[in-house]
Amino acid sequence: MAKRSAPEVNAGSMADIAFLLLIFFLVTTDIATDSGLSRKLPPWEPPTDVPVIIKEKNIFALTLNSKNEILLTSGGDSELVPLNELRAQAVKFLDNGGGEGKDVCKRCKGEGDKASSDNLDKAVISLANDRLTDYKTYIAVQNEILAAYNDIRNREFKKDYPNLEMDFVQATEMYQDPSTEPKVRENLKEKLEAIKAIVPQKFSEAEAKRD
Amino acid sequence: MSKFKKKKDGGLPPISTASLPDIVFMLLFFFMVATVIKEDNLIIQNSLPKANQIEKLDKKKPISYIYIGKPSPNYIDTYGTEDRIQLNDKLQSVEQVQAFIAAERAALAEELVPTLTVSLKVDRDAKMGVLTDVKQELRKTNALKINYTTKKGDALDN
Numbered sequence A: 001m002a003k004r005s006a007p008e009v010n011a012g013s014m015a016d017i018a019f020l021l022l023i024f025f026l027v028t029t030d031i032a033t034d035s036g037l038s039r040k041l042p043p044w045e046p047p048t049d050v051p052v053i054i055k056e057k058n059i060f061a062l063t064l065n066s067k068n069e070i071l072l073t074s075g076g077d078s079e080l081v082p083l084n085e086l087r088a089q090a091v092k093f094l095d096n097g098g099g100e101g102k103d104v105c106k107r108c109k110g111e112g113d114k115a116s117s118d119n120l121d122k123a124v125i126s127l128a129n130d131r132l133t134d135y136k137t138y139i140a141v142q143n144e145i146l147a148a149y150n151d152i153r154n155r156e157f158k159k160d161y162p163n164l165e166m167d168f169v170q171a172t173e174m175y176q177d178p179s180t181e182p183k184v185r186e187n188l189k190e191k192l193e194a195i196k197a198i199v200p201q202k203f204s205e206a207e208a209k210r211d
Numbered sequence B: 001m002s003k004f005k006k007k008k009d010g011g012l013p014p015i016s017t018a019s020l021p022d023i024v025f026m027l028l029f030f031f032m033v034a035t036v037i038k039e040d041n042l043i044i045q046n047s048l049p050k051a052n053q054i055e056k057l058d059k060k061k062p063i064s065y066i067y068i069g070k071p072s073p074n075y076i077d078t079y080g081t082e083d084r085i086q087l088n089d090k091l092q093s094v095e096q097v098q099a100f101i102a103a104e105r106a107a108l109a110e111e112l113v114p115t116l117t118v119s120l121k122v123d124r125d126a127k128m129g130v131l132t133d134v135k136q137e138l139r140k141t142n143a144l145k146i147n148y149t150t151k152k153g154d155a156l157d158n
Helices: A012-028 A083-094 A137-161 A168-178 A181-199 B020-034 B071-081 B095-104 B110-115 B126-142
Strands: A035-040 A059-064 A072-074 A076-082 A122-130 A203-205 B063-069 B084-087 B090-092 B117-122 B145-150
Touching: A012 B020, A035 A137, A035 B071, A059 A083, A059 A137, A072 A083, A083 A122, A083 A137, A122 A137, A137 A168, A137 B126, A203 B126, B063 B126, B084 B095, B084 B126, B090 B095, B095 B117, B095 B126, B117 B126
Parallel strands: A059 A122, A122 A203, B063 B117, B117 B145
Antiparallel strands: A035 B145, A059 A072, A072 A076, B063 B084, B084 B090
């Protein structure tokens, strides 16, 4: 009897099997979203602290109600502001520079209104929300406030370090990127810290109102 | 006279599909490597809001996830329609947040404990009430680094 060679295994269905697995993985996995607004909570302290006195003109107080309206109280006036004007209003407030004498703001580009904030260091933004405020509104407001701070930080970063050819946000990204060389990172960190000291984020969140 | 006819000349040879499995396997491996399997099986609705002033979380530092939202349609009969907190695989009450953070810290090397970031994955339609309570608990347990995890997009059309 003649020797028969082993028959070739049919590999045609291999592709089908692999496709099935591929589709399974496509459906069951999701690409993780691991980015967002980073914030720092204030430490828990017994409420015995003496309240810090801040001049009213240095406070940009935002209150979100249960209908997702934004009430802005600044310089003695209260008004409802639409979300899309919030960033411009916040920049105007932070950058006002109405201080005199030792409170004078050299970096501010604003109007210098006496009834608004003294300088970048003194200006405080406060945000209070109702328990029934929607989270999406809260995030949008947080985002706009951070954007206002980033706008000013970008400007100052570009002014102080024009030869780097990037702004504060890009520099932060580069600093956080693990593939950046340690030497470059050290250098960037120093500059970022300097800008953060010039434009501090004085952004306080009061506890939500009980209703 | 043979059983097999000789191939006619001039006809187009069939395209070989022998390498197709290889290509598909390559795609398969790519997806297996590039995607992250969900850490937690969500019982609650969790569609994140959008923001554009975002920072990436450093994967090398420890991250704990807290989910807040309404129970998914399948679970409404069991858990109702109020906003709930999900820690790991279960719905928990606000008081258990501290215990959860303590357990997360216990699982870490000691030098990494201060770098623990809490990623708050809150549904866009959730109310602030529960989140406020969670934030208070986090303050009490001194887990102060938080991140409101969001999608990238314009916050104005949330």
